[in-house]
Amino acid sequence: MYGSKLDWLAQHVSLADYFRQTKQLLPDSFENLQGQTNAFSFSYYGLLRPDVLISYVFPNIPTRFFIIGYATFLWASTGGLCYCWLRNKGYKDSISFFSSICCICANCFFQSHQQIMFIEILPFLFLSFILIDKNKRQWISLCICMALFHNYFYTPGMILILLLYDYDQNHTIKDILIPILIGMGMATILWLPTGYLILMNHKSVVQTHILDLFIPSLNLKGLVYDSYGCGLTVISWIALFQGIQFERTRKLSILLILMFVFPIFSYILNGTLYARTKILVLCLPLILMILAHWLQERKLNKGLLVLASLFLCTKTMLLGLLISLVFIGYYFMDKKECLMIYALVPMIVFTGLNYNQCLDSKLYNSIYSKDKQKLIQRNDLNQRTADLDQVGYSVNHIYDLKEMKASSYTSTSNSLYNTFVYDIIKSPVSQSNRTIITDSENYLYLSMMGIQNVLSKEANLYGYKEVDSEGKYKLLKNKNVFPMVYVTSDTISESKFDKLFYPYNLDTIYNRTIVNGETSNEYASKMKLIKNLDQSIVIQNKKKTKKTIPIDFDTKNKMVCIDFDVKNYTEKKVFISINGMKNTLSKKHSVYPNGNKHFTYILSKKELKQFDVTLSKGKYKISNIRVYTCDMNVFDRVVTKVKPLKTTSIFKGKVTTSKDGYLVTSYPYEKGYEIYIDGKKQNVEIVNKAFVGCKIKKGSHTITIQFHAPFKNAGLGISVLSIMIGGFWIWKKSKNL
Structure with a gap:
């Protein structure tokens, strides 16, 4: 299948499929993912893209x-x-055809079946160049708008490349500024609310040292072969140096060489987020133009050829250089037919690097399981559902709109919720990228997020009973989890809670709602330390290994918490699974490091007789091993459920409470929430470190919770106004021409 495992399957297809199920063009929020979240958290994955809308x-x-x-x-x-x-620029048919073959065989198009938005912006860049050359710049506004709908992150870089091209070709940029601004205005409905969301949520990336940005990088990853860059062949690097000899391409050639050698340029084009070279894919048209110009002029500067060759130091690049030299020799001996023969080189390179990269249809069918779909559709779910099968891939998949999930995978995930899941209740970080919030059997996660239903291949999960099965999958239910909206007076101040350490904060957060303010409630943790192993264990595995460790203490009706430190001695990632619960430490130079150097496992099986441990290959050290237990009857808190009523809002319900307390939800907090009690707007607070809540007085009340995506209406208004202005301006300009 023309797709890839993680991003394509878990994000692009699953989310597009969910958008279609909702049948909403511009919703404020999605209730089925991330415990109820701003719809613009997922805008990057096709919310307004043509293919998704047509579907x-x-x-x-x-x-x-x-x-x-x-x-x-x-x-x-x-x-x-x-x-x-x-061809419109005056290059010969054969040269234009050759350059276009180099274009579509560039290895960056590997992303067309993986992280597709990285390269879906390129057609609009090429089209904009054509419009500049034909002096029809007014239509560029549509290209900018479409580019933003496909990839708002790369569009600022695209705009810089357009300005560079217009200035290089026409020595002016003033005529292109208005269509760029109009195009940005047309797409404001997407980028304004999304941009605000990004600013409100911190994302951890690899730290960049400023001085490193000025140190030349000679691996040419942004240009040659690599799929996270242009992915052209060696002839493109030679062409950039040869372009220096021509007055028409000299300045542009020198600038492009500097861009591929010094990381500072990638850093700027990436908006100072990181210095990844994949952003340099936007330079692809300019490189091909210089290549075409050199081939048409048929002038070879041997000194520049030698200078370019000095950068090619790997075996692959040296082989590419040898092939390029043979081609150059024949081509400049007036054997023009070798131009088409060399076109086979990028074809062979692209095919050789990517022939086995497509998705196995078996994995796709396991995620889009008919058995799971039947279980979901024929059962009343009431509250949220977790899918413990293939958690990394099924994280965004919704089988039916009555299935509500607490998991999500998006680059703009809610940072408060992310911290709650991974740092407070200690769910395992199963993926290298911490932005993926996966389902797990962590009882705190299941109960506090109101997850009544679990899809699993096993039924050995404390508190959950099997109610249905289909094929190899079982549907488990636990009606004793927290309601999604409830009232309680059992609280603890945030300042007191922050003084507690793991694991003694685990049963505390379950039994006391964390609020901002002083409270008189006290709670003593029931966690007990069972084992404290101070010795270190160095693992040296040439392949993944499995071990069984017998349990020599009582685990009946107990939660078992295991934690230890991990130090990695290699460049590869480390993962360790205990009874199916997996923790991962991302590789040393990961772009999105998960920083998971302290592995934590919270096991709540009905019956736990042994630890089944899976250890990844590599060399790493495990130290400071601790094992704690806690009776499961500690996790049996009584709260006052708010009885839900039918509504078009996020939530509406009725409740009667005998004490003053707090209204508590499991909706991750973000700007845009409004709570009304008996029609009166309340001050929304953050409760339990990450969720929406507010104070409530004793008595009978009607509760209404609403959400409005910040800046959505403003973005929509600006887009409509820009479309009207842009339409008139395009009509007027076209009429004058």
Whole structure:
């Protein structure tokens, strides 16, 4: 299947499929993911993209066909637009065709079946170049708008490249500024509320040292072969140096060489987030233009050829250099037919690197399981559902709209909720990227997030009973989890809670709601230390290994908490699973390091006789091993449920309480929530460190909770106004021409 495992399957297809199920064009929030979240948390994955919107009209055709078909269409369009652009600039048919083959065989198009938004912006960049050359800049506003709908993160870089191109070709940028601004205005409905959301949520990335940005990088990853860059062949690097000899391309060639050598340019184009070279894919058209110009001029500067060769120091690059030299020798001996022969090189390189990268249909079918879908559709779910099968891939998949999940995978996940899941209640960090909030059997996670239903292949989960099964999957239920909205007077101040240490804060947060303010309630943790092993264990595995460790203490009706420190001695990631619960430490130079150097496991099996441990390959040290237990009857708190009523709001319900207390929800807090008690707007507070709540007086009350995505209406208004202005301006400019 033309897709990939994690990002394509767990984000692009699953989310597009969910968007289609909701049948909403511009919702404020999504109730089925991340415990109820701002809809613009997922805008990056096709919320307003044409292929996703078109799929709404054909609900019986699987979403993957639209995703695959559209990605392939844009890929092919990029090659066609490249040919038209170069041909219109006066380059020969053969040279334009050759350059377009180099374009569509660039290894960056590997992303067309993985992280598709990285390259779906390229057709609009090529089209903008054509419009500049034809002096039809007014239409560029539509290209900018479409680019923002496909990839708002790369569009600022695209705009800089457009300004560079217009200045290089026409020595002015003033004529392009208005269409750029209008295009940005048209897409404000997407980028304004999304941009605000990003600013409100911190994301951990690898730290960049400023001085390192000025140290030349000679690996040329942004240009040659690598799929997280342009992915061209060695001939493109040689062409950049040869471009220096021509007055028309000299300045641009020097600038592009500097961009691929010094990380500071990638850092700027990435908005100072990091210095990853994949942003340099936006330079692809300019490189191909210089290549076409050199081939058309047919002038070879041997000194510049030698200088370019000095950068090519790996075996692969040296082989590429040798092949390029043979081609150059024949081409400049007036054997023009070798141009088409060399076109086979990028084809072979692309195919050789990517032939085995497609998704196994068995994995796809396990995520889109008919058995799971039947279980969901024929049962009353009431509250949230967790899927403990293939947690990394099923994280965003919704089988039916009555299935509400607390998990999510998006690059703009709620940072408060992320901290709650991984740092407070200590769910395992099972993936290298911490932005993935996966389901787990952590009882605190299941209970506090109101997860009544669990899909699993096993039924050995404390508090959950099997109520139905289909094929190899079982549906488990536990009606004793917290309601999604409830009232309680059992509270603890945030200042007191912050003084507690793991694991003694685990049963505390379950039995006391954390609020901002002083309270008189006290709670003494019931956690007990069973084992304290101070010795270190160095693991040296050449392959993944499994071990069984017998248990020599009582685990009946007990929660078992295990934690230890991990130190990695290699460049690869480390993972350790205990009874199916997995923790991962990302590799040393990961772009999104999870920082998970302290592995924690909270096991709540009905019956636990032994520890089944799986250890990844590599060399790493385990130290400071601690084992704690706590009676499960400690996790049996009584709260006052707010009885839900039918509503179009996030929630509406009635409750009667005998004491003053707090209204508590499991909706992750973010700006935009409003709570009304008996029609009166309340001051929304953060409770339990991450969730929406407020104070409530004793008595009978009607509760209404609403959410409005911040800046959505402002973005919509600006977009409508920009479309009207842009339409008039395009009509006027076109009429004058």
